[in-house]
Amino acid sequence: TEVAGFTCDLRKRTLAMDTDIDTKYLIAKLNDVQRAEGAVFEEGKDNLGGLHFVSVQVDEDDDPAGFWLLRTFPDGL
Numbered sequence: 761t762e763v764a765g766f767t768c769d770l771r772k773r774t775l776a777m778d779t780d781i782d783t784k785y786l787i788a789k790l791n792d793v794q795r796a797e798g799a800v801f802e803e804g805k806d807n808l809g810g811l812h813f814v815s816v817q818v819d820e821d822d823d824p825a826g827f828w829l830l831r832t833f834p835d836g837l
Contacts, residue, residue, distance in 0.1 A: 765832035766814060768798030778832065805832065 764778040766787070773790040775798065790798055805812050810832040815824045 763814070763828060763830065765810070765830045766801075766812065767832065768795075768802050770795060770799055770802070810834075 762779060764780060767776050767778060767784075768774070768790070769776065773795055774786055775788040775790060775794075776784045777787050778784050788794070801812070811829065812832070813827065813829050815828075816826040817824050
């Protein structure tokens with residue numbers, strides 16, 4: 761499975777991982793603080809034409825175990 765991108769749905773208060781044309785996985789349900797962070801994340805993606813990245817770490821003091829540069833495209837493309 762390839763990771764295509766991450767999306768914050770501010771209305772549903774969710775963070776989802778898109779893996780292909782019609783598959784999404786729920787990563788988290790967002791509280792008020794996380795929803796505000798999600799709004800900033802989505803605004804940043806919009807400003808960069810959909811570019812964003814994800815870094816995977818065991819904990820915040822460890823080096824990244826993986827790092828991906830991703831790009832999402834508007835629906836309908």
